[in-house]
Amino acid sequence: MNFVEYPDRDLLMLALADRIASQLRRALDVQERVTLCVPGGTTPGPVFEVLSDLELDWGRVNLLLNDERWVDETSPRSNTALLRRHLLKGRAAAASLVPLYLPAPAPEDRMEEITQGVQAVLPLTVLLLGMGEDMHTASLFPGADRLEEALSEAAPPVMALRAMAAGEPRITLTAPVLRAAMHCHLLITGAQKRSALERAGTLPEIEAPVRTVLSHATIHWAP
Template structure:
């Protein structure tokens, strides 16, 4: 597990975009394709927007999402819609390379979770799962104290009673996150500093779900200086 701290949010986003472009090129050259699970949140969307003018062979890149709000497909709350507006509709990625988690309206939440789990299995190994983190140390839609944090398996689960609206969501399990080759936690802001310190201090996943986010090959905490402020004070 590695920690990289940048001076300011803009530097974090720019450097992470460069890091991601380099990884995509490496994967495409080595294996012919790359599979990335995207994240929502303000920093996650800023990161996607920063990729618009970068040189990426989008025909070889497949994307899905580590979590999604279970709302109508055209809802502005959808991570997928925000990602399309920031990046995917502005680059030449084939439609078949974009694997959205199901939207509300055509199936129940449990049916949507089952369909998303099957889709994830068909995608195969996820090369990189991008994660943001909330001030409560949640990642994807795995929230402290909710049963999803302990739910086994490597698929997508139904999340009910989310403390953040909307209440119904779909989320990678901890196992699905851990089955990814790489996990990058991209976090900015002073309001996240306590959660970063908690997650990196050995807290239980029930108290800090971010503490359970590990990739098989690589785990990176990519922070701005405000999010890392308590780590610097504590020397962790």
């Protein structure tokens, strides 16, 4: 684990966006296409805003969420809608979005199609993750119904999980996909999340799922 501390959040967001773009550019020098995988939520919004206007061959970039709530884009809880507002615009509008939600009553109804779409853009070139104070990352929540399976080496690349803390059913990338990313970044802010991260290092993955990526992640933190 590489821990990088920034004096303030503005500097963190700018530096992280620049680093992600640099890693994508280097990969595009040797690959026809690359895959950028990002979280939902409000914390990474400033990173997305900076990234969206950076010069990059966005037409060769696949864009994938870490996870998605099983809601359509009209819902205020849709990560996909958030991504369209903050990242899929400007120069970055040329990127290709890989969906984790397809219209259906339950995620299991569309899992085959979603899985095929995800498999086609693996492995992840650059992975940006967030973390909750409960030490979840993506939708790998402590106490989720299929968490042990999602953390195992035999897990399929994408799974539907349900957890009390999650609200709606979730679609999430699984631990093997996250661990196989070429570059992995974890973005956290504030004293409470730093404390949670420190606790995660002392717990098994089933209690602190974020631990599944800590050995090879660069942690970006600001107060």
